[in-house]
Amino acid sequence: MLIRLQEMGHVQHFRNDVPEGKKPQPNALALGTANPEVMDSQWILIIDADEFLNVRIGDHRVDDLIAAIETADAVLINWRMMGSCGRARMEPGLVTQRFQRGSSHENPANGLVWSFRCLFRPERFDYFNVHRPKFDEKLRSPAPELAKWVNCSFEDVGERVYRKGWRSNADTVSYGFGQINHCAVKSREEFFLKRLRGTANSKNAGRIDMVVIFWKQYGATAHISPNY
Numbered sequence: 001m002l003i004r005l006q007e008m009g010h011v012q013h014f015r016n017d018v019p020e021g022k023k024p025q026p027n028a029l030a031l032g033t034a035n036p037e038v039m040d041s042q043w044i045l046i047i048d049a050d051e052f053l054n055v056r057i058g059d060h061r062v063d064d065l066i067a068a069i070e071t072a073d074a075v076l077i078n079w080r081m082m083g084s085c086g087r088a089r090m091e092p093g094l095v096t097q098r099f100q101r102g103s104s105h106e107n108p109a110n111g112l113v114w115s116f117r118c119l120f121r122p123e124r125f126d127y128f129n130v131h132r133p134k135f136d137e138k139l140r141s142p143a144p145e146l147a148k149w150v151n152c153s154f155e156d157v158g159e160r161v162y163r164k165g166w167r168s169n170a171d172t173v174s175y176g177f178g179q180i181n182h183c184a185v186k187s188r189e190e191f192f193l194k195r196l197r198g199t200a201n202s203k204n205a206g207r208i209d210m211v212v213i214f215w216k217q218y219g220a221t222a223h224i225s226p227n228y
Helices: 002-007 024-033 062-068 159-163 188-197 215-219
Strands: 051-055 074-081 116-120 178-182
Touching: 051 062, 051 074
Parallel strands: 074 178
Antiparallel strands: 051 178, 074 116
């Protein structure tokens, strides 16, 4: 699909040829960090194919989100876990139209819901991983003066985030300017296919636990309130 979109002039696609013994997602991120065409971008947002940026201000465009964060170098965009909406089978139609109910902003299922992705200026950081950009601590110590980090209410996220972490807490979580709609389970049939396939971060299919982590928390309970 990406190759065809590149042929049509809509995207720029770079292959992720994964060496034996490597994990697909970390390998792709390493290739991206080493790719000048990626690192020369003004802004980067790393999300999975089952994650969708939901801009909640202006005309709901990425430019509106960038304008809202003004002088920031990175904005934490929190997940919203989308549920199964009671669907049992894979059906035609866009994922974003089939699953429009998700976890409550006020009382999420558990701490995983407060995970974030980052929209960031790559020029201010040394490399990036799955959830966030990072500084090379062999070269410099992470500090607030190196980059301005905010949440989706344009509030400072605290010094802890400058060093590590990929989840917000009750004081820093925000859905003001936007959120990442994470369609992690979809229908029951699609969830079983996901579990059979495994994840891009691990070849261990058992990592997607049927009862404890995914389906119990997100498939059954994550359809409490409307999407927007």
